[in-house]
Amino acid sequence: MRGWCYLLPLLGLACAPEAGEPAERPAFAAILYPIDNPSTPAGEALGERLFFDPGLSADGTISCASCHRPELAFTDGLPVSVGLAGRAGTRNTLGLTNVGYFHHPLFWDGRADNLEAQALHPVGTDHEMGGSWPETVRRLARDASYRTAFAAAFGSPEIDSTRVGRALAQYQRSLVSRDTRYDRVRRGQAEYTAQEALGHALFFDLGDDPGGPWAGLPAAECAHCHTPPHFTNERFENNGLDEVTDLTAFSDPGRGAVSGLVYDNGRFRTPGLRNVALTAPYMHDGRFRTLEEVVDHYNSGGHYAENRSANVHPLDLEPAQKAALVAFLHTLTDCSLVTSGAAARGCRGQPE
Protein backbone atom coordinates (compact mmCIF):
# COMPACT_ATOMS: atom_id res chain seq x y z
CA MET A 1 0.00 0.00 0.00
CA ARG A 2 2.76 2.34 0.95
CA GLY A 3 4.19 2.03 -2.56
CA TRP A 4 1.23 4.04 -3.88
CA CYS A 5 2.49 6.98 -1.90
CA TYR A 6 5.50 7.12 -4.18
CA LEU A 7 3.76 6.02 -7.35
CA LEU A 8 0.99 8.60 -7.30
CA PRO A 9 3.22 11.70 -7.37
CA LEU A 10 5.21 10.16 -10.22
CA LEU A 11 1.98 9.50 -12.06
CA GLY A 12 1.00 13.13 -11.46
CA LEU A 13 4.29 14.33 -12.87
CA ALA A 14 3.88 12.14 -15.92
CA CYS A 15 0.45 13.65 -16.58
CA ALA A 16 1.47 17.26 -15.96
CA PRO A 17 1.87 19.50 -19.00
CA GLU A 18 5.41 19.90 -20.17
CA ALA A 19 7.16 23.16 -19.53
CA GLY A 20 5.86 25.74 -21.94
CA GLU A 21 2.79 23.66 -22.79
CA PRO A 22 -0.29 25.71 -21.92
CA ALA A 23 -2.56 23.88 -19.52
CA GLU A 24 -6.16 24.16 -20.73
CA ARG A 25 -8.17 26.30 -18.37
CA PRO A 26 -11.39 24.68 -17.28
CA ALA A 27 -14.41 26.48 -18.67
CA PHE A 28 -16.30 26.26 -15.39
CA ALA A 29 -15.98 24.69 -12.01
CA ALA A 30 -16.72 21.01 -12.48
CA ILE A 31 -20.28 19.72 -12.46
CA LEU A 32 -21.14 18.03 -9.20
CA TYR A 33 -22.14 14.49 -10.01
CA PRO A 34 -24.05 12.96 -7.10
CA ILE A 35 -22.35 9.94 -5.55
CA ASP A 36 -25.55 7.94 -5.90
CA ASN A 37 -26.15 9.02 -9.49
CA PRO A 38 -22.92 9.27 -11.47
CA SER A 39 -23.48 10.00 -15.13
CA THR A 40 -22.83 7.22 -17.62
CA PRO A 41 -23.37 7.04 -21.38
CA ALA A 42 -26.17 4.51 -20.84
CA GLY A 43 -27.77 6.70 -18.17
CA GLU A 44 -27.61 9.83 -20.33
CA ALA A 45 -29.04 7.96 -23.33
CA LEU A 46 -31.90 6.64 -21.24
CA GLY A 47 -32.50 10.10 -19.81
CA GLU A 48 -32.61 11.59 -23.31
CA ARG A 49 -35.12 8.95 -24.45
CA LEU A 50 -37.32 9.61 -21.41
CA PHE A 51 -37.03 13.37 -21.90
CA PHE A 52 -38.58 13.15 -25.36
CA ASP A 53 -41.13 10.43 -24.52
CA PRO A 54 -44.74 11.66 -24.22
CA GLY A 55 -45.54 8.34 -22.61
CA LEU A 56 -44.61 9.89 -19.28
CA SER A 57 -47.87 11.88 -19.34
CA ALA A 58 -51.36 10.67 -18.52
CA ASP A 59 -52.62 10.66 -22.11
CA GLY A 60 -49.35 10.18 -23.97
CA THR A 61 -49.25 13.69 -25.43
CA ILE A 62 -46.81 15.65 -23.26
CA SER A 63 -43.10 15.00 -22.85
CA CYS A 64 -40.50 17.04 -21.01
CA ALA A 65 -39.52 18.36 -24.43
CA SER A 66 -43.03 19.69 -25.04
CA CYS A 67 -42.12 22.60 -22.80
CA HIS A 68 -38.34 22.28 -22.88
CA ARG A 69 -37.86 22.50 -26.64
CA PRO A 70 -34.19 22.20 -27.67
CA GLU A 71 -34.51 24.71 -30.50
CA LEU A 72 -35.59 27.35 -27.96
CA ALA A 73 -32.75 26.52 -25.59
CA PHE A 74 -35.14 24.17 -23.79
CA THR A 75 -37.98 26.64 -23.27
CA ASP A 76 -41.32 26.84 -25.10
CA GLY A 77 -41.79 30.41 -26.29
CA LEU A 78 -44.93 30.84 -24.19
CA PRO A 79 -45.61 33.20 -21.25
CA VAL A 80 -46.49 30.21 -19.06
CA SER A 81 -46.16 26.53 -19.81
CA VAL A 82 -49.08 24.63 -21.31
CA GLY A 83 -49.48 21.00 -20.39
CA LEU A 84 -51.99 18.19 -20.61
CA ALA A 85 -55.21 18.99 -22.48
CA GLY A 86 -54.07 22.54 -23.05
CA ARG A 87 -54.08 23.39 -19.35
CA ALA A 88 -52.07 26.52 -18.67
CA GLY A 89 -49.52 26.48 -15.88
CA THR A 90 -48.65 29.36 -13.62
CA ARG A 91 -45.01 30.01 -14.49
CA ASN A 92 -42.74 30.54 -17.47
CA THR A 93 -40.69 27.52 -18.54
CA LEU A 94 -37.10 27.85 -17.41
CA GLY A 95 -34.29 27.03 -19.81
CA LEU A 96 -31.96 24.15 -19.07
CA THR A 97 -28.64 25.50 -20.34
CA ASN A 98 -25.90 24.45 -17.90
CA VAL A 99 -28.51 23.45 -15.34
CA GLY A 100 -26.18 20.69 -14.18
CA TYR A 101 -23.80 23.25 -12.74
CA PHE A 102 -26.33 24.65 -10.29
CA HIS A 103 -26.11 23.44 -6.73
CA HIS A 104 -28.75 25.54 -5.05
CA PRO A 105 -32.51 24.80 -5.16
CA LEU A 106 -34.20 24.71 -8.56
CA PHE A 107 -37.47 25.97 -10.08
CA TRP A 108 -38.53 29.61 -9.89
CA ASP A 109 -39.41 29.09 -6.23
CA GLY A 110 -36.64 26.64 -5.29
CA ARG A 111 -38.97 23.80 -4.38
CA ALA A 112 -36.57 21.10 -5.61
CA ASP A 113 -33.16 20.67 -4.06
CA ASN A 114 -31.54 19.10 -7.10
CA LEU A 115 -32.16 17.79 -10.60
CA GLU A 116 -33.12 14.33 -9.37
CA ALA A 117 -35.87 15.83 -7.21
CA GLN A 118 -36.91 18.35 -9.86
CA ALA A 119 -37.49 15.65 -12.45
CA LEU A 120 -40.15 14.01 -10.28
CA HIS A 121 -42.50 17.01 -10.18
CA PRO A 122 -44.08 17.34 -13.66
CA VAL A 123 -45.49 13.79 -13.98
CA GLY A 124 -48.03 14.26 -11.21
CA THR A 125 -48.81 17.93 -11.78
CA ASP A 126 -52.25 18.48 -13.33
CA HIS A 127 -51.24 21.27 -15.67
CA GLU A 128 -48.07 19.51 -16.80
CA MET A 129 -48.17 15.75 -17.46
CA GLY A 130 -51.31 15.20 -15.41
CA GLY A 131 -50.67 11.62 -14.41
CA SER A 132 -49.22 9.63 -11.57
CA TRP A 133 -45.96 7.88 -11.01
CA PRO A 134 -47.42 4.37 -10.45
CA GLU A 135 -49.20 4.52 -13.80
CA THR A 136 -46.20 6.02 -15.59
CA VAL A 137 -43.89 3.37 -14.19
CA ARG A 138 -46.34 0.61 -15.22
CA ARG A 139 -46.40 2.02 -18.76
CA LEU A 140 -42.62 2.14 -19.00
CA ALA A 141 -42.23 -1.36 -17.55
CA ARG A 142 -44.48 -2.81 -20.26
CA ASP A 143 -41.86 -1.82 -22.83
CA ALA A 144 -39.10 -4.44 -23.01
CA SER A 145 -36.68 -2.00 -24.59
CA TYR A 146 -37.04 0.30 -21.58
CA ARG A 147 -36.30 -2.58 -19.22
CA THR A 148 -33.15 -3.27 -21.22
CA ALA A 149 -32.19 0.40 -21.13
CA PHE A 150 -32.71 0.64 -17.36
CA ALA A 151 -30.59 -2.48 -16.91
CA ALA A 152 -27.82 -0.91 -18.96
CA ALA A 153 -28.04 2.34 -17.00
CA PHE A 154 -28.54 1.04 -13.47
CA GLY A 155 -27.49 -2.61 -13.49
CA SER A 156 -30.96 -4.17 -13.28
CA PRO A 157 -34.20 -3.78 -15.24
CA GLU A 158 -36.35 -2.51 -12.40
CA ILE A 159 -38.09 0.77 -13.14
CA ASP A 160 -39.25 3.23 -10.53
CA SER A 161 -39.66 6.97 -10.24
CA THR A 162 -36.28 7.40 -8.55
CA ARG A 163 -34.50 5.79 -11.47
CA VAL A 164 -36.50 7.80 -14.00
CA GLY A 165 -35.56 10.96 -12.13
CA ARG A 166 -31.93 9.95 -12.03
CA ALA A 167 -31.78 9.21 -15.75
CA LEU A 168 -33.47 12.53 -16.57
CA ALA A 169 -30.98 14.31 -14.29
CA GLN A 170 -28.07 12.65 -16.08
CA TYR A 171 -29.37 13.83 -19.44
CA GLN A 172 -29.88 17.37 -18.20
CA ARG A 173 -26.33 17.45 -16.84
CA SER A 174 -25.17 16.87 -20.40
CA LEU A 175 -26.79 20.11 -21.65
CA VAL A 176 -23.62 22.15 -21.44
CA SER A 177 -22.97 25.42 -23.20
CA ARG A 178 -19.46 26.81 -23.19
CA ASP A 179 -19.05 28.16 -26.70
CA THR A 180 -20.90 31.43 -26.81
CA ARG A 181 -19.43 34.50 -28.43
CA TYR A 182 -18.90 35.76 -24.88
CA ASP A 183 -16.85 32.62 -24.10
CA ARG A 184 -14.81 33.01 -27.27
CA VAL A 185 -14.03 36.63 -26.46
CA ARG A 186 -12.93 35.48 -23.02
CA ARG A 187 -10.66 32.91 -24.64
CA GLY A 188 -9.20 35.48 -27.02
CA GLN A 189 -10.73 33.76 -30.06
CA ALA A 190 -13.14 36.55 -31.00
CA GLU A 191 -13.74 40.25 -30.43
CA TYR A 192 -16.86 42.10 -29.49
CA THR A 193 -18.35 44.65 -31.82
CA ALA A 194 -18.25 48.17 -30.44
CA GLN A 195 -21.88 47.87 -29.42
CA GLU A 196 -21.34 44.52 -27.68
CA ALA A 197 -18.31 45.90 -25.86
CA LEU A 198 -20.40 48.82 -24.60
CA GLY A 199 -23.07 46.39 -23.46
CA HIS A 200 -20.45 44.27 -21.68
CA ALA A 201 -19.17 47.36 -19.88
CA LEU A 202 -22.68 48.34 -18.81
CA PHE A 203 -23.54 44.81 -17.71
CA PHE A 204 -20.46 44.55 -15.48
CA ASP A 205 -20.53 48.14 -14.14
CA LEU A 206 -17.13 48.95 -15.63
CA GLY A 207 -18.04 52.64 -15.49
CA ASP A 208 -17.60 52.48 -11.73
CA ASP A 209 -13.83 52.33 -12.15
CA PRO A 210 -12.69 55.95 -12.12
CA GLY A 211 -9.37 55.03 -13.71
CA GLY A 212 -10.73 52.63 -16.30
CA PRO A 213 -11.57 53.13 -19.97
CA TRP A 214 -15.29 53.19 -19.26
CA ALA A 215 -15.15 55.72 -16.42
CA GLY A 216 -18.36 57.67 -16.11
CA LEU A 217 -20.50 55.11 -17.92
CA PRO A 218 -23.71 54.31 -16.03
CA ALA A 219 -23.80 51.03 -14.16
CA ALA A 220 -26.57 48.67 -15.27
CA GLU A 221 -26.12 46.57 -12.09
CA CYS A 222 -26.86 43.31 -13.94
CA ALA A 223 -24.02 41.11 -12.73
CA HIS A 224 -24.81 41.40 -9.03
CA CYS A 225 -27.51 38.82 -9.61
CA HIS A 226 -26.69 37.54 -13.10
CA THR A 227 -23.19 36.59 -12.08
CA PRO A 228 -20.85 34.84 -14.50
CA PRO A 229 -19.99 32.19 -15.54
CA HIS A 230 -23.59 30.96 -15.64
CA PHE A 231 -25.06 34.43 -15.18
CA THR A 232 -27.05 33.64 -12.08
CA ASN A 233 -26.32 33.96 -8.38
CA GLU A 234 -28.74 31.05 -7.81
CA ARG A 235 -30.56 33.11 -5.22
CA PHE A 236 -34.06 34.49 -4.84
CA GLU A 237 -34.72 38.14 -5.53
CA ASN A 238 -37.60 40.53 -5.91
CA ASN A 239 -36.67 42.42 -9.06
CA GLY A 240 -39.45 44.96 -8.78
CA LEU A 241 -42.06 43.48 -11.09
CA ASP A 242 -45.10 44.33 -8.98
CA GLU A 243 -46.05 47.29 -6.81
CA VAL A 244 -47.12 46.14 -3.36
CA THR A 245 -47.23 47.95 -0.06
CA ASP A 246 -48.10 44.74 1.75
CA LEU A 247 -45.94 41.67 1.20
CA THR A 248 -49.02 39.43 1.36
CA ALA A 249 -50.41 41.11 -1.75
CA PHE A 250 -48.30 39.39 -4.41
CA SER A 251 -50.47 37.40 -6.81
CA ASP A 252 -47.71 34.77 -6.96
CA PRO A 253 -45.77 34.51 -3.70
CA GLY A 254 -42.87 32.72 -5.38
CA ARG A 255 -40.22 31.68 -2.89
CA GLY A 256 -42.50 32.63 -0.01
CA ALA A 257 -44.85 29.74 -0.80
CA VAL A 258 -41.97 27.31 -0.27
CA SER A 259 -40.17 28.94 2.65
CA GLY A 260 -43.35 29.92 4.47
CA LEU A 261 -41.87 33.37 5.05
CA VAL A 262 -43.94 36.36 4.01
CA TYR A 263 -40.65 38.23 3.56
CA ASP A 264 -39.85 35.89 0.64
CA ASN A 265 -43.09 36.67 -1.17
CA GLY A 266 -42.45 38.09 -4.61
CA ARG A 267 -38.98 36.63 -4.74
CA PHE A 268 -37.99 34.28 -7.55
CA ARG A 269 -34.84 32.42 -8.45
CA THR A 270 -32.48 34.45 -10.63
CA PRO A 271 -32.47 32.64 -13.98
CA GLY A 272 -29.21 32.02 -15.79
CA LEU A 273 -28.78 34.15 -18.92
CA ARG A 274 -26.91 31.76 -21.17
CA ASN A 275 -29.00 31.51 -24.34
CA VAL A 276 -31.35 34.17 -22.99
CA ALA A 277 -31.95 35.55 -26.50
CA LEU A 278 -33.64 32.25 -27.37
CA THR A 279 -35.86 31.99 -24.30
CA ALA A 280 -38.46 34.75 -24.71
CA PRO A 281 -40.80 35.68 -23.16
CA TYR A 282 -39.25 36.63 -19.85
CA MET A 283 -39.80 36.68 -16.08
CA HIS A 284 -41.56 34.06 -13.97
CA ASP A 285 -44.87 34.87 -15.64
CA GLY A 286 -43.56 35.64 -19.12
CA ARG A 287 -44.82 39.22 -18.97
CA PHE A 288 -42.04 40.70 -21.12
CA ARG A 289 -42.04 39.64 -24.74
CA THR A 290 -38.56 40.86 -25.66
CA LEU A 291 -35.17 41.60 -24.19
CA GLU A 292 -35.80 45.25 -24.99
CA GLU A 293 -38.79 45.19 -22.63
CA VAL A 294 -36.68 43.54 -19.96
CA VAL A 295 -34.02 46.23 -20.22
CA ASP A 296 -36.70 48.93 -20.12
CA HIS A 297 -38.01 47.42 -16.90
CA TYR A 298 -34.64 47.48 -15.16
CA ASN A 299 -33.91 50.93 -16.53
CA SER A 300 -37.08 52.17 -14.84
CA GLY A 301 -36.05 50.80 -11.45
CA GLY A 302 -39.10 48.60 -11.24
CA HIS A 303 -41.98 48.84 -8.80
CA TYR A 304 -42.02 49.25 -5.06
CA ALA A 305 -42.03 46.48 -2.51
CA GLU A 306 -40.04 46.63 0.68
CA ASN A 307 -38.17 43.47 -0.26
CA ARG A 308 -37.22 44.72 -3.74
CA SER A 309 -33.54 44.07 -4.37
CA ALA A 310 -31.40 47.02 -3.33
CA ASN A 311 -29.63 46.66 -6.67
CA VAL A 312 -32.77 47.42 -8.67
CA HIS A 313 -33.09 51.18 -9.06
CA PRO A 314 -33.46 53.66 -11.93
CA LEU A 315 -30.47 53.44 -14.26
CA ASP A 316 -30.89 56.43 -16.58
CA LEU A 317 -29.60 54.54 -19.58
CA GLU A 318 -29.78 56.21 -22.98
CA PRO A 319 -31.41 54.39 -25.91
CA ALA A 320 -28.04 53.47 -27.42
CA GLN A 321 -26.91 52.04 -24.09
CA LYS A 322 -30.06 49.96 -23.76
CA ALA A 323 -29.53 48.61 -27.27
CA ALA A 324 -25.93 47.79 -26.36
CA LEU A 325 -27.09 45.77 -23.37
CA VAL A 326 -29.38 43.76 -25.62
CA ALA A 327 -26.51 43.24 -28.05
CA PHE A 328 -24.35 41.92 -25.24
CA LEU A 329 -27.10 39.54 -24.13
CA HIS A 330 -27.10 38.10 -27.64
CA THR A 331 -23.42 37.19 -27.19
CA LEU A 332 -24.56 34.65 -24.60
CA THR A 333 -26.19 32.51 -27.28
CA ASP A 334 -24.66 29.12 -28.00
CA CYS A 335 -26.18 27.72 -31.15
CA SER A 336 -24.45 24.38 -30.62
CA LEU A 337 -27.09 23.68 -28.01
CA VAL A 338 -29.86 24.42 -30.48
CA THR A 339 -30.39 21.37 -32.61
CA SER A 340 -33.23 22.11 -34.99
CA GLY A 341 -35.96 24.44 -36.12
CA ALA A 342 -36.22 28.04 -37.12
CA ALA A 343 -34.34 29.28 -34.10
CA ALA A 344 -31.34 27.21 -35.13
CA ARG A 345 -31.42 28.62 -38.64
CA GLY A 346 -31.60 32.16 -37.34
CA CYS A 347 -29.46 31.63 -34.29
CA ARG A 348 -27.48 34.78 -33.47
CA GLY A 349 -24.30 34.76 -31.49
CA GLN A 350 -22.05 32.56 -33.58
CA PRO A 351 -18.95 34.00 -35.24
CA GLU A 352 -19.31 35.17 -38.82
Place this chain on the structure above:
Amino acid sequence: MKYFLPLLLLLLFAWGCLDDDDQFDPIREADVTVAYHAEYDGQPLAIQREAYGYPTGDSLKFLLFQYYVSDLQLLPADGGDTVRLADIDLIRWMSAGDTTDVERTYSVPAGEYRGLQFGLGVKPELNAMDPNNFAADYVLNENEFWGPATRYVFAKIEANAMLDEDGRYDTGLSYHMGSDSLYRTVTLNRTFTVGNGGTDRLTVITDVFRALSGNGQTFDITDPTKQTVHGGNQQVAIGIWDRLAAAFTLETE
Protein backbone atom coordinates in the same frame (compact mmCIF):
# COMPACT_ATOMS: atom_id res chain seq x y z
CA MET B 1 -15.92 -17.82 42.78
CA LYS B 2 -16.35 -20.04 39.77
CA TYR B 3 -16.46 -16.87 37.62
CA PHE B 4 -13.27 -15.45 39.06
CA LEU B 5 -10.86 -16.99 36.57
CA PRO B 6 -12.86 -16.06 33.44
CA LEU B 7 -13.36 -12.52 34.76
CA LEU B 8 -9.68 -12.19 35.52
CA LEU B 9 -8.81 -13.36 32.03
CA LEU B 10 -11.30 -10.91 30.53
CA LEU B 11 -9.82 -8.02 32.51
CA LEU B 12 -6.30 -8.99 31.50
CA PHE B 13 -7.42 -9.18 27.86
CA ALA B 14 -9.02 -5.74 28.03
CA TRP B 15 -5.91 -4.33 29.72
CA GLY B 16 -3.76 -5.81 27.01
CA CYS B 17 -5.86 -4.13 24.33
CA LEU B 18 -5.22 -0.69 25.75
CA ASP B 19 -2.61 1.30 23.93
CA ASP B 20 0.04 2.72 26.26
CA ASP B 21 -0.95 6.17 25.14
CA ASP B 22 -4.59 5.60 26.02
CA GLN B 23 -3.98 5.27 29.71
CA PHE B 24 -4.64 8.26 31.94
CA ASP B 25 -4.29 10.47 28.90
CA PRO B 26 -5.51 14.06 29.25
CA ILE B 27 -7.95 15.35 26.63
CA ARG B 28 -5.91 16.20 23.57
CA GLU B 29 -8.60 17.70 21.40
CA ALA B 30 -12.02 19.16 21.95
CA ASP B 31 -14.79 20.49 19.75
CA VAL B 32 -15.10 24.25 19.69
CA THR B 33 -17.93 26.05 17.94
CA VAL B 34 -17.16 29.40 16.39
CA ALA B 35 -20.46 31.31 16.28
CA TYR B 36 -20.57 34.37 14.03
CA HIS B 37 -23.12 36.72 15.51
CA ALA B 38 -24.47 39.77 13.71
CA GLU B 39 -25.94 42.78 15.48
CA TYR B 40 -27.26 46.21 14.72
CA ASP B 41 -26.55 48.73 17.44
CA GLY B 42 -26.27 45.99 20.03
CA GLN B 43 -29.44 44.15 18.99
CA PRO B 44 -29.49 40.88 17.04
CA LEU B 45 -29.59 41.57 13.30
CA ALA B 46 -32.86 40.34 11.82
CA ILE B 47 -32.98 40.29 8.03
CA GLN B 48 -36.10 42.11 6.80
CA ARG B 49 -38.03 41.46 10.01
CA GLU B 50 -36.93 44.56 11.91
CA ALA B 51 -36.73 48.25 11.10
CA TYR B 52 -33.63 49.87 12.58
CA GLY B 53 -33.05 53.51 13.29
CA TYR B 54 -30.17 55.43 11.74
CA PRO B 55 -28.44 58.54 13.08
CA THR B 56 -29.69 60.66 10.17
CA GLY B 57 -33.22 60.09 11.47
CA ASP B 58 -34.02 57.53 8.80
CA SER B 59 -34.66 53.83 9.19
CA LEU B 60 -33.44 50.65 7.51
CA LYS B 61 -34.56 47.13 6.78
CA PHE B 62 -31.68 44.83 5.94
CA LEU B 63 -31.72 42.39 3.04
CA LEU B 64 -28.20 41.01 3.15
CA PHE B 65 -25.07 41.05 5.26
CA GLN B 66 -22.13 38.85 4.43
CA TYR B 67 -18.36 38.72 4.61
CA TYR B 68 -15.53 36.36 3.75
CA VAL B 69 -13.14 35.18 6.45
CA SER B 70 -9.64 33.93 5.59
CA ASP B 71 -7.11 32.06 7.71
CA LEU B 72 -9.29 31.67 10.76
CA GLN B 73 -6.92 30.60 13.52
CA LEU B 74 -6.48 30.36 17.26
CA LEU B 75 -3.53 32.00 18.97
CA PRO B 76 -1.88 29.76 21.60
CA ALA B 77 -1.15 31.47 24.90
CA ASP B 78 2.43 30.21 24.91
CA GLY B 79 3.20 31.94 21.65
CA GLY B 80 3.47 28.65 19.77
CA ASP B 81 2.28 27.94 16.26
CA THR B 82 -1.22 29.18 15.48
CA VAL B 83 -3.98 26.59 15.13
CA ARG B 84 -5.59 26.92 11.70
CA LEU B 85 -9.34 26.32 11.73
CA ALA B 86 -10.29 27.31 8.20
CA ASP B 87 -8.59 28.70 5.10
CA ILE B 88 -11.68 30.45 3.83
CA ASP B 89 -15.33 30.81 4.77
CA LEU B 90 -18.32 32.90 3.77
CA ILE B 91 -20.51 34.15 6.58
CA ARG B 92 -23.90 35.24 5.31
CA TRP B 93 -27.29 36.43 6.51
CA MET B 94 -29.74 36.80 3.61
CA SER B 95 -33.11 35.46 4.69
CA ALA B 96 -35.67 36.36 7.30
CA GLY B 97 -35.43 32.69 8.23
CA ASP B 98 -31.73 32.87 9.08
CA THR B 99 -30.72 32.58 12.70
CA THR B 100 -28.64 35.34 14.22
CA ASP B 101 -25.67 33.01 14.67
CA VAL B 102 -23.81 31.27 11.85
CA GLU B 103 -21.98 28.37 13.47
CA ARG B 104 -18.96 26.29 12.52
CA THR B 105 -17.51 23.54 14.72
CA TYR B 106 -13.85 22.53 14.71
CA SER B 107 -11.77 19.95 16.56
CA VAL B 108 -9.11 21.96 18.37
CA PRO B 109 -6.04 20.95 20.42
CA ALA B 110 -6.76 21.33 24.10
CA GLY B 111 -4.84 24.09 25.83
CA GLU B 112 -4.64 27.75 26.69
CA TYR B 113 -5.25 30.38 24.08
CA ARG B 114 -4.89 34.12 24.02
CA GLY B 115 -7.26 34.92 21.18
CA LEU B 116 -8.57 34.36 17.68
CA GLN B 117 -7.41 35.87 14.40
CA PHE B 118 -8.72 36.00 10.84
CA GLY B 119 -8.40 37.96 7.66
CA LEU B 120 -11.46 39.99 6.72
CA GLY B 121 -11.97 39.26 3.03
CA VAL B 122 -10.41 36.77 0.64
CA LYS B 123 -6.67 36.55 1.15
CA PRO B 124 -4.64 37.68 -1.85
CA GLU B 125 -3.39 34.23 -2.88
CA LEU B 126 -6.98 32.95 -3.09
CA ASN B 127 -8.25 36.21 -4.57
CA ALA B 128 -5.87 35.61 -7.49
CA MET B 129 -6.97 32.05 -8.20
CA ASP B 130 -9.29 30.85 -10.95
CA PRO B 131 -12.46 29.68 -9.17
CA ASN B 132 -12.91 27.01 -11.80
CA ASN B 133 -10.18 25.11 -10.01
CA PHE B 134 -12.55 24.62 -7.10
CA ALA B 135 -15.67 22.51 -6.86
CA ALA B 136 -18.87 24.19 -8.02
CA ASP B 137 -20.25 24.22 -4.49
CA TYR B 138 -17.05 25.46 -2.84
CA VAL B 139 -17.32 28.62 -0.81
CA LEU B 140 -15.28 30.47 -3.44
CA ASN B 141 -17.87 29.57 -6.08
CA GLU B 142 -20.84 31.24 -4.41
CA ASN B 143 -21.13 33.76 -7.26
CA GLU B 144 -19.50 36.59 -5.34
CA PHE B 145 -17.35 37.71 -8.25
CA TRP B 146 -16.89 41.28 -9.37
CA GLY B 147 -16.83 40.19 -12.98
CA PRO B 148 -15.72 37.48 -15.38
CA ALA B 149 -12.01 37.98 -14.67
CA THR B 150 -12.02 39.91 -11.43
CA ARG B 151 -12.48 38.06 -8.25
CA TYR B 152 -14.22 38.39 -5.00
CA VAL B 153 -16.57 40.81 -3.35
CA PHE B 154 -15.29 40.52 0.22
CA ALA B 155 -18.36 41.84 1.99
CA LYS B 156 -21.84 43.06 1.17
CA ILE B 157 -24.31 45.16 3.09
CA GLU B 158 -27.69 45.62 1.40
CA ALA B 159 -30.75 47.31 2.85
CA ASN B 160 -33.77 49.33 1.92
CA ALA B 161 -34.11 52.68 3.63
CA MET B 162 -37.08 54.87 4.47
CA LEU B 163 -35.78 58.40 3.97
CA ASP B 164 -39.18 60.08 4.17
CA GLU B 165 -41.79 59.50 6.80
CA ASP B 166 -44.05 57.78 4.30
CA GLY B 167 -43.74 54.18 5.46
CA ARG B 168 -41.98 53.14 2.27
CA TYR B 169 -38.57 51.49 2.38
CA ASP B 170 -37.92 52.53 -1.18
CA THR B 171 -34.30 53.63 -1.26
CA GLY B 172 -31.92 50.79 -1.94
CA LEU B 173 -28.56 50.83 -0.20
CA SER B 174 -26.00 48.48 -1.63
CA TYR B 175 -22.40 48.41 -0.40
CA HIS B 176 -20.14 45.86 -2.03
CA MET B 177 -16.53 45.94 -0.96
CA GLY B 178 -13.36 44.06 -1.74
CA SER B 179 -9.88 44.26 -3.21
CA ASP B 180 -6.42 43.10 -2.17
CA SER B 181 -5.73 46.54 -0.72
CA LEU B 182 -8.80 46.29 1.50
CA TYR B 183 -7.82 42.94 3.03
CA ARG B 184 -7.48 43.36 6.78
CA THR B 185 -6.22 41.11 9.57
CA VAL B 186 -8.51 41.10 12.59
CA THR B 187 -7.06 39.97 15.91
CA LEU B 188 -9.43 39.45 18.83
CA ASN B 189 -7.60 39.13 22.13
CA ARG B 190 -9.24 37.13 24.90
CA THR B 191 -7.78 34.32 26.96
CA PHE B 192 -9.62 31.02 27.07
CA THR B 193 -9.06 27.33 27.65
CA VAL B 194 -10.08 24.54 25.29
CA GLY B 195 -10.76 21.08 26.74
CA ASN B 196 -10.75 19.93 30.33
CA GLY B 197 -13.89 21.87 31.15
CA GLY B 198 -12.90 24.97 29.24
CA THR B 199 -14.86 26.85 26.64
CA ASP B 200 -16.60 25.09 23.80
CA ARG B 201 -18.04 28.19 22.10
CA LEU B 202 -16.38 31.30 20.75
CA THR B 203 -18.74 34.02 19.63
CA VAL B 204 -17.44 36.44 17.01
CA ILE B 205 -19.71 39.47 17.13
CA THR B 206 -19.89 42.18 14.56
CA ASP B 207 -22.18 45.16 14.57
CA VAL B 208 -23.37 46.47 11.22
CA PHE B 209 -24.36 49.76 12.80
CA ARG B 210 -20.78 50.36 13.86
CA ALA B 211 -19.66 49.74 10.28
CA LEU B 212 -22.01 52.46 9.04
CA SER B 213 -21.67 54.84 11.91
CA GLY B 214 -18.80 54.89 14.37
CA ASN B 215 -15.72 56.75 15.51
CA GLY B 216 -17.63 59.99 15.17
CA GLN B 217 -18.38 59.34 11.50
CA THR B 218 -21.74 58.47 10.01
CA PHE B 219 -22.05 57.32 6.43
CA ASP B 220 -24.54 59.63 4.75
CA ILE B 221 -27.16 57.30 3.31
CA THR B 222 -29.25 60.26 2.14
CA ASP B 223 -26.59 61.25 -0.38
CA PRO B 224 -27.58 59.58 -3.68
CA THR B 225 -23.92 59.17 -4.62
CA LYS B 226 -23.40 57.08 -1.49
CA GLN B 227 -26.34 54.75 -1.82
CA THR B 228 -24.69 52.35 -4.23
CA VAL B 229 -21.04 51.47 -3.84
CA HIS B 230 -19.89 48.77 -6.22
CA GLY B 231 -16.94 47.90 -8.39
CA GLY B 232 -14.33 50.55 -8.83
CA ASN B 233 -15.65 53.26 -6.52
CA GLN B 234 -14.20 51.56 -3.46
CA GLN B 235 -12.85 54.80 -2.05
CA VAL B 236 -16.40 55.73 -1.11
CA ALA B 237 -16.71 52.55 0.92
CA ILE B 238 -13.33 52.51 2.60
CA GLY B 239 -14.72 54.15 5.71
CA ILE B 240 -17.40 51.46 6.00
CA TRP B 241 -14.80 48.80 5.42
CA ASP B 242 -12.39 50.06 8.04
CA ARG B 243 -15.15 50.49 10.60
CA LEU B 244 -16.41 46.98 9.80
CA ALA B 245 -12.93 45.55 10.37
CA ALA B 246 -12.83 47.32 13.73
CA ALA B 247 -16.35 46.26 14.72
CA PHE B 248 -15.54 42.65 15.64
CA THR B 249 -15.41 41.47 19.23
CA LEU B 250 -14.95 38.05 20.78
CA GLU B 251 -16.88 36.47 23.62
CA THR B 252 -16.31 33.08 25.18
CA GLU B 253 -18.53 30.74 27.13
